[in-house]
Amino acid sequence: MxxxxxxxxxxxxxxxxxxxxxxxxxxxxxxxxxxxxxxxxxxxxxxxxxxxxxxxxxxxxxxxxxxxxxxxxxxxxxxxxxxxxxxxxxxxxxxxxxxxxxxxxxxxxxxxxxxxxxxxxxxxxxxxxxxxxxxxxxxxxxxxxxxxxxxxxxxxxxxxxxxxxxxxxxxxxxxxxxxxxxxxxxxxxxxxxxxxxxxxxxxxxxxxxxxxxxxNESHRCNRDICDFASNIFPDFPKMFSKNSKLTGHDGIFCIHIDGVDNYIENYNPIILKYSKTTNTFGFHGINIGLAKGRTYKRVLIFPTKPMLEYLKTKDTSKAGDKSKLYVAVTRAKYSVAFVVGNKSLIKNGENKNG
The missing domain is CATH 3.40.50.300 (P-loop containing nucleotide triphosphate hydrolases)
Structure with a gap:
């Protein structure tokens, strides 16, 4: 071209x-x-x-x-x-x-x-x-x-x-x-x-x-991640995935706070946080803004309260900084996990695709 x-x-x-x-x-x-x-x-x-x-x-x-x-x-x-x-x-x-x-x-x-x-x-x-x-x-x-x-x-x-x-x-x-x-x-x-x-x-x-x-074709993110990211900005064209690889742990998940240690041990995700003041329970995290442009296999996000509200309601007006949420989610190739305190969001560990 x-x-x-x-x-x-x-x-x-x-x-x-x-x-x-x-x-x-x-x-x-x-x-x-x-x-x-x-x-x-x-x-x-x-x-x-x-x-x-x-x-x-x-x-x-x-x-x-x-x-x-x-x-x-x-x-x-x-x-x-x-x-x-x-x-x-x-x-x-x-x-x-x-x-x-x-x-x-x-x-x-x-x-x-x-x-x-x-x-x-x-x-x-x-x-x-x-x-x-x-x-x-x-x-x-x-x-x-x-x-x-x-x-x-x-x-x-x-x-x-x-x-x-x-x-x-x-x-x-x-x-x-x-x-x-x-x-x-x-x-x-x-x-x-x-x-x-x-x-x-x-x-x-x-x-x-x-x-x-x-x-609108992402070579990084799988279909579930593309769908979730597209829903954050519904007025923009939908993203389509060119990544069809399956790993056995693929898509969007919610992980209870009590299970963070085990999740990190099992999947070794990159931890993303909103700001330097975000509590990541002693684990090293990268600020979302600084992760822009990078590619990771898996990410674990410590969300803000508005992000948690979006996970519950799917109401984009309650998501807070939508750009940071979009950036955080789209760093991952295979899986995105959100750390939550509300077990009702987990749905017995099922994939939480938006």
């Missing part, structure tokens, strides 16, 4: 998004390509895939985090156009939105640019310079490939609109159901945050700015 101008690929968990990006980029040996993503975890996975497939990252391909790219190619080269003469040192990452920032207050006293302001700064700078940033990028890259598109928010979308209307071929890949992070907390385009970015993409498609492709 050839990379075309302005393509968005909406692909379910386990469909091979990273493999697609790497293999397609490796075909374009005579083109300059940027591959960018938000999280360092995903960046490391992309680099590892290139090394696995090609032995190295080819010289025509740059793999760079979104923030690093914006700082290097958007902020520093043209910061004086925004009447800021001192060299911007680095990015100051904010966990929460500050209510005290003025619109034009982009920097800390240490010459660091606020993470919530990076995209806005680059957008305003490009506008003020009549497109000099994007014109420069057009001379550097033929393709910009964006992974984990669902993490993008706020003024990121303004920048993507500029990219769509440039000479650069844009390929954006993601799964809106996996929107567990956001690049910033800006209220700009708040109606398109997280899984709602799909609505923004649909608008761009209607305006003939992009072409949307969908891949």
């Amino acid at each position: 050839q990379l075309n101008k302005n393509k968005a690929i909406i692909a379910c968990a386990g469909s091979g998004k990273t493999t697609y990006i790497v293999e397609e980029a490796l075909k374009l040996k005579d083109q300059k390509i940027l591959v960018t993503t938000y999280t360092n975890e995903n960046l490391d996975q992309i680099k590892a895939f290139f090394i696995e497939k090609a032995g190295c990252i080819p010289p025509n391909i740059t793999v760079q985090s979104w923030f690093s790219f914006l700082l290097q190619e958007g902020v520093r080269p043209y910061q004086n156009q925004m009447e800021y003469q001192q060299r911007v040192r680095t990015i100051f990452f904010q966990i929460k939105k500050s209510r005290y920032h003025k619109k034009d207050n982009y920097f800390t006293s240490a010459n660091d640019i606020y993470s919530n302001k990076v995209s806005e700064f680059v957008y305003e700078c490009d506008r003020k310079t009549e497109g000099r940033i994007i014109k420069r990028l057009e001379k550097i890259y033929s393709y910009i490939v964006i992974d984990e598109l669902q993490d993008f928010a706020g003024y990121d979308l303004n920048l993507l609109e500029i990219f769509f209307n440039s000479k650069i071929n844009i390929v954006a890949v993601g799964d809106p159901r996996q929107a567990t992070f956001s690049t910033n907390t800006s209220q700009k385009y708040k109606q398109y945050r997280r899984s709602n970015i799909f609505l923004w993409l649909k608008e761009k498609e209607q305006n003939n700015e992009i072409e949307i492709e969908e891949n």
Whole structure:
């Protein structure tokens, strides 16, 4: 499949998004390509895939985090156009939105640019310079490939609109159901945050700015897991499994707290938890957000109260953070088990497919 101008690929968990990006980029040996993503975890996975497939990252391909790219190619080269003469040192990452920032207050006293302001700064700078940033990028890259598109928010979308209307071929890949992070907390385009970015993409498609492709086949998850995950986001296309292997313990299960030790001993699952404060009874657990992009044979999930409520009612409005639930479930190839205190959820150990 050839990379075309302005393509968005909406692909379910386990469909091979990273493999697609790497293999397609490796075909374009005579083109300059940027591959960018938000999280360092995903960046490391992309680099590892290139090394696995090609032995190295080819010289025509740059793999760079979104923030690093914006700082290097958007902020520093043209910061004086925004009447800021001192060299911007680095990015100051904010966990929460500050209510005290003025619109034009982009920097800390240490010459660091606020993470919530990076995209806005680059957008305003490009506008003020009549497109000099994007014109420069057009001379550097033929393709910009964006992974984990669902993490993008706020003024990121303004920048993507500029990219769509440039000479650069844009390929954006993601799964809106996996929107567990956001690049910033800006209220700009708040109606398109997280899984709602799909609505923004649909608008761009209607305006003939992009072409949307969908891949709903999971090579990772078996049928029961695909069905359960599909029910979390019923408005999205149903997932279909390409994993037909049977192991004797397959599907979705609920395990009582008293049986956790035995279950771990018998099945050796990877333990997933909502946050670092989640009690996993002394067992090592991985935060769900950090597990995104990974594949495990089996997972054992210590659910939140809203997740437990969803298991009881199948009411998605009560599931809490649906994206984290979806990510947790779709890490597994063969089995997913939830730790529960209510024995009525277990149904004598039967498979609890949603």
